[in-house]
Amino acid sequence: MIEGGWTFVFGAYGVTFGGLGVLAAVVALRLRHWAKRAKALQL
């Protein structure tokens, strides 16, 4: 049995949630940007 290894576990979770978080943020910001401009044009 491998002892310890928490560094790797935290690394993996950090990368995963960090990566997904950045992706979600980029997607949300892009959506907000275009939604705003579309609304502005329709008014």
Next chain:
Amino acid sequence: MSGSGPFQDKPSLRVESLTLKRGERILVRDLSFVAAPGAFVEVRGGNGAGKTTLLRALAGFLKPSAGRIVFDGAEEPSLTMHYVGHLNALKGGASVRAHLRYWAGLFGVAERDDEALSRLSLAAQADLPARVLSQGQARRLALSRLVIAKRPVWLLDEPAAALDAQGRAVLAALIEAHRADGGVVVAAVHEALGPAPSQTLTVGV
């Protein structure tokens, strides 16, 4: 359809409420016309008005966003037509004669290079590579496809571009002979080609 006799099946071209778009822009709206055997349809309009787009749609390269293009009396439209566009479809490294032979093979007809060379007065250049041809000679070589394979519908985009007076006379003669055989010519032009058109379409505006 061998020899120089008239076309047996004489297809005609029928366009029904055709609408063409380029991206979001509508270039041709609700256009209808019929070109019977022997017709010479002149397409006019300013630069960017959609002349080329119309011809490319007739050739089948572009899907119309509405309307129909029908070739009556033809099973496979792409085999009934010639398209001479802005681009001459020449390879600089190949000789004039190599082009004629390639096209004969591509269009599935017997080779007749000598007839094409003499009718387009390119005999002197037969063995020259295409890259050394003048612009007028290159255009005549592109037009020689009309002679190599007998096809009833000709779609010509500015066919007289880069042609000198003699070249224009050759082109006018080709068109007259084709109409006499019962062929159809649709040509986008800036200024009149010579032969009187049977109808004139104006696109754009």
Next chain:
Amino acid sequence: MSAFVATFKRDVALMWTGGGALAPVGYFLGATMLVPLAMGPDRALLEAAGPPLVWIAAALAVLATLERLFQADLEDGSLEQMLLSPAPLEMLVLAKGLAMWCVVGLPIALAGAPAAIALQAPIELVPAIVLSLALGMAAFIGVGLVGAALTAGVKRGGVLIALIVLPFFAPPIIFGSAVAVGDAVAAALSILAGCALGATALGPIAAAGALRLQAE
């Protein structure tokens, strides 16, 4: 003369006047030359790991020739004329691929003999390596047709073609390198033949679909 033969002859002639296999074969041999420079001249090391690297050189040499394959036809209007031929575009694309295999693929496969020997392949394996390269070239060109057709409208699309096509190079390289190290040669050769066949059958269909869109 059928449209297939006419296209094949024309492409062979054009590639020949454009320098033929000189540049791709030169590139192939040059890339092979870099391998011992990178690995060091240790014979034992080269014997163990060298021969499969001819496949890297071969893949690079093919990639370099793909960019203009259809781009030139799109730019000069030849593609429009191909669409008006009685032969289906798929056949004409196949003819162009076959021409490329003859002018570029086969010479590279033959140049694979000296390259493999220089990388310390055992001499009795060399015929199998040449054969595997010939099959692998067919597979590379078959999928390369698709990459070239997809990027025909992209200026300076060379890097893009490479990126698109590389995942498709993985299977032939795997089986090809097995031949080069002498592992399961017969099995690897027959699978390579399958790759070549599959790529030759499917590549022109996908490439022709892409080219019809390019002509719009």
Next chain:
Amino acid sequence: MLTYLSNPQRFMAFSAWAAPLFFAAAVIALGVGLPWSLVFSPADYQQGETVRIMYVHVPAAWWSMGVFAFMAAASFVGLVWRHALADVAARAAAPIGATLAGLCLITGSLWGAPTWGTWWEWDGRMTSMLVLFVTYLGYIALWSAIEDEEKAARLAAILCLVGAINLPIVHFSVEWWSTLHQPASIVRSGGSAIHPSMLGPLLTMAAGYLFLFGALVMMNMRAAIFRRRVESARARGGEA
């Protein structure tokens, strides 16, 4: 359902509430799955705590392939029925799939370091995943290199379908290759023999990933549709 949503207006109305809903579901599932997998699930008798990496690694592997399958299906629909929304969907999914594939590779490497003693092993699964990742990059690069969007959509769809044929072939080749080169010395849990107590957190995390994908792909599609509206309004404005 799909035919109903194929109309862009209806899709916009649907996704306006569905995307936030999916996002909330993703937050809940990941919020439950995170402590479950990190704290409350048991350590492996062989791998110890490092087995917990499985809960982020395996769903990433599953869905990076699932997203590609989704894109292939959307590409097929877009190509055959010339359906604009399907093109939008395929394009919207690509960066998400690429991210998942990338995360799968990184977490795989972090898992391999303590268990196999190497940061990278050319085993069948990791090699196939690397090929999938490169395929994603090629797809995205092709999309962005072609200016005409309609053409780009069709060409990318062809690439996606051809890629979908290629990936299983790559997978089998790599399997064949790794049996040739390395006797099965690497023992790896996760796969067929999985303890039931690990299944709960694994499936919860996988569900969280799926909901997140659903939310993000809808958001990306909404952004693309808004952008198209803006651009076509500008084009009309430019003509007048």
